Amino acid sequence: MPCFSPCIFRKICYYLTNQQVLLLEAIFLILKRLRVNNYIRIPEVQVIDEVGKPLGVMRTPEALALAQSKGLDLVEVNPSVNPSMTKIMDYGKYLYKKAKSDRKQKSKQKTSELKSIRFAYRTGQHDLEVKTKKIDKFLEKGNKVRVDMIIRGREKAHPDVAREKLNKFLGLITVEYKVEQEPKKTPRGLVLTISKT
Secondary structure (H helix, E strand, C coil), X not given: CCXXXXXXXXXXXXXXXXXXXXXXXXXXXXXXXXCEHHHCCCCEEEEECCCCCEEEEEEHHHHHHHHHHXXXXXXXXXXXXXXXXXXXXXXXXXXXXXXXXXXXXXXXCCCCCEEEEEEECCCCHHHHHHHHHHHHHXXXXXXXXXXXXXXXXXXXXXXXXXXXXXXXXHHCCCCCXXXXXXXXXXXXXXXXXXXXX
16 A cells, blocks of 8 residues: 655645545554455454354455455454454445544543733732633633733742732632642742642
């Protein structure tokens, strides 16, 4: 089978429908693993028919002829057993269903991002409320939030007042949260990470 680069694959996919792209992706991914029809080169195989009924051990040419007489493919599903286990199935339909289920699983996976909110020691009350509303939205979506409080110049001489201001800011958040990383001092100010409980 020829080896296609991702660039060529993208050019091919430009002219295809979504279903055809799904099928192509599945073919490229699975052809590396499963041997089909004439690519099965062992002398004997265990055969399972399209319904799932075991037909026993057969010579490979006989099993292949049986699959072709039904208009289906002979697919090696388990090469680790001796003799290899094969199944009579519609290979194209199998690839399509597998690609579709992989896409569905991928879309169900929830990825949480790390969002960042910055405010200064001298930020006004209304601006703090706007930022806490943003944090509420981030937490409701399941994202973690990194809160950066920037301290400049002489403000650094009063770290206790800065921590008090940070705690007041955290008190404005309406969504329940847990502190994943306690406030720690950085050269620019204080940093902590929170996430939804």
